[in-house]
Amino acid sequence: MRVKAHLTFHESQPAQASGLLAWLHIDLPLLTGLLLLSGVGLLILYSAGDREMVLLQKQLFRLGFGFVAMFALAQIHPANIRRWSPLLYSVGIVMLLSVILFGETGKGAQRWLDLGFLRFQPSEMFKLTLPMLIAWYLAEHRLPPNPTRLIMAGLFTLVPVLLIAKQPDLGTALLVGTGGAFALFLAGISWRLITSIGLVMAALGPVAWYFMHEYQRQRVLTFLNPESDPLGTGYHIIQSKIAIGSGGINGKGWLNGTQSHLEFLPERHTDFIFAVISEEFGLVGILALLSLYLFIILRGLYIATQAQDTFGRILAGSLSLVFFVYLFVNAGMVTGLLPVVGVPLPLISYGGTSLVTILASFGMLMSIHTHKKLLPT
């Protein structure tokens, strides 16, 4: 049986065969997809940032840093990643608490922790450490988890999510929360439970409303009726829809988007860059871009199915799905399907921290895929 299992794994891993890439612990399809996406991202940023070379250089530097982090993480054996998970999680919680106590305020929200040599956003690392911790915790025992462990896992998720939401950073809290939720989902919790949780969440909606900050409520209201405040909070969505709609099937052409270049579209090189792509490249361009994303997500899910142990599976699966949530929340917001939540378009939006986090998560996926043991634990 052992031998058979071993062989099966080998046969399903053609990438393993290629010597140099295997030695570097790199998954070629994933790397190709990520490099393509980053390249397209730079091209669009050149247009969205009004040909500002400084912007491009900074983004290039971040991408370089992110890819280096990805390669570095790919070298670490999944067993080590697993071993470090609880510690990283605990350190993260401490940091979140210190952000709330001593954090610096940026754009009206406490998110940054100044460590002296660098400004650090602890909430960001939970996008990685929470799925890691849940995967670690659930992989200790048989799946699906028993109720006690399920409740514990739920609490592990809830604590950082609430702390991040308190900062307040709804976007990151959402992404972190879905990361934990996906881990639980992939661990195989029963459908009955999922349905119950869904119903409870729906019931908690009004309660959440009560705890929301004023600007968060405003965003929800604006989402429901953007035309109610066309010059205030609704302006973003209205201008973004105009940009997308006026792009049509073929788009206005690269560097020719009037909505972005004449500065009608706010946040055009960060959160609303999706609208710039839609305006300049049209439906055709957007379909190509979405296909690229879909390829990366499916490759991630494939890697998850091929992972050797429960930890690897759950981690790889949830990280891939969090990547998808990034895409969906951002595109949903820009197209007016979802309320405005500060989530960047992964690998394309200008901005540092999330870029590095995302590439780091793909580093872990590569690590899981390229370090194979013969036996399941």
Next chain:
Amino acid sequence: MLQTSIKDYLHESQLFLGRVVVSGTLVILVLVALVGRLFYLQVENHDHFTTLSQDNRVKLEPLPPTRGLIYDRHGAILAQNLPAYSLEIIPEKSSNLDSTIQQLSEIITISEDEISRFHRLRKQRRRFDSIPIRVRLKDEEVARIAVNRHRFPGVDVKAALLRDYPQHMKTTHLLGYVGRINEQELQVIDTSNYSGTSFIGKNGVEKSYESLLHGKVGLQQVEVNAKGRVLRVLENQPPRQGENLHLFLDMELQSTALEALGEYNGAVAAIDIQTGGVLTLVSKPGYDPNLFVEGISTKAYEALENSLDNPLFNRAIRGQYPPGSTVKPFIGLAGLAYDVVGYHQETYCPGYYQLPGKDHKYRDWKKWGHGKVDLERAIVESCDVYYYGLARTLGIDRLYEFLSGFGFGQPTRVDLDGELSGLMPSRHWKQQKRREPWYPGETLIVGIGQGYFLATPLQLASATATLANQGHRIRPRVVKTIEQSDGSLRESPMIVDDLQPLNPDHWSQIINAMSQVVEGTRGTARSIRSSEYRIAGKTGTAQVFSIKQDEEYDEELISKRKRDHALFIAFAPVVNPRIAIAVIVENGGHGGSVAAPIARKVMDRYLSEDSRKVVSDEG
């Protein structure tokens, strides 16, 4: 153990695979939904969003037309547009108006008057209009503001053409002035045509000819960015510039009339008899209309408004004075026309007139009477008693009918705004307004141009012109030709409303009597007799306040402001008359000694200039 482990492992693996398949399917479904959304936006509603996108970036900008110029008959400029820099504030864009003004006044001088003017203009303007706080900035001031401009949101230096009236006081009432558009005007103007204009004619020619002077706004389509900055012009439809006006007004004559009035307040109206053109229209005192263009300070305005001389009052078309004896030629003509008197038919004047059975004595200005007078003498010497009798014989109804024909009691409908109609009393009018019947005594005083009878100087000049023209009545007009922006000229229409034809002898008799007023040895205006040309005229005196029965009017004892108004109407030359004139000198006393010489100077100027022109034309 191993078996269980492997079984567990396979079970877990299958469970996980199932979940991944569910997740992957969900991912694909969600992406399909997203694509559906994009299809909805980019394909189904593409046209709608393209329109919105165009609306966003393309703005229509008004190109205001340049206001038309105004010239006198010889081409002297009366109203022009001069480039000027002004410091303007859009109050809506300034966070703290008071401190902004305070800080600005540290950079350039801003007087209290200018600040109060600013606040006053602020109350009566449109939203997001920029309001001047300083006008006619010097270059150095413009530079100083430019350096500090970033400190003041909503503050800007604007270069604009500012209306200028080089003749200042001389043309005040005739031309009027332009000022900033206020709330009430905003209700009536075509706001799209005025979208780039801040000034509008407030009175005089500027108001009456507003639509011609203003022109038609042009439009340009510009591409703007989200901050509203213009990036390029997409389409340009130039404005149609305002039309230039050439007036009948003779600036030389206007100056002459003003000068001739001297210290007195009053009005002079002169009309070109052949065309009805207004050669002179003076109302004294005037004020500098340029003050109003920039927005006059409250203090200066109050000074004008409270002045006893009433400089804001346009006496020439709004001053309603008792015409006094100047109506005598017209009433005399009525007597002839209705055949109730003969030209040489005599009556006796004992110095007063009494209605049968009444004690009241209607006095003549000549206490001891004129003795035997006929119509000619009654005009030449201005005998009141003769006219009491004539008026009584004619009766108020016939007086009303006949004098109305000359335009008394109706606006002349000159092409100026705000003209008053004077008052030609009648039975009907009295019943309507006073709810009283007409008393016979009232007819008597109408006969000497007093009582309810009121006329404006322009009305008198117009009636005189009609008399000189022997019933050929031409509506007075100020604008002679209209010059369109392409240079083509358009004459203003001559509107004629002739009287019922009368016996030509009657006309020459009355005109003869009027010439005797100037030429006769007993004529009340004999002092202005000219050797160059013949003048026909009639003096008049209008009582400012009434003297009691049997009381004597002593000029010396009556304070200046209660003194009688002096009137004089005239036309010249007697044969082929060219100019008709009406002069009213407020508190001037006697028409013959004060008003007539003013008319003479104006006519001299006009007729000598005319003859000069004829000579030069022939040469």
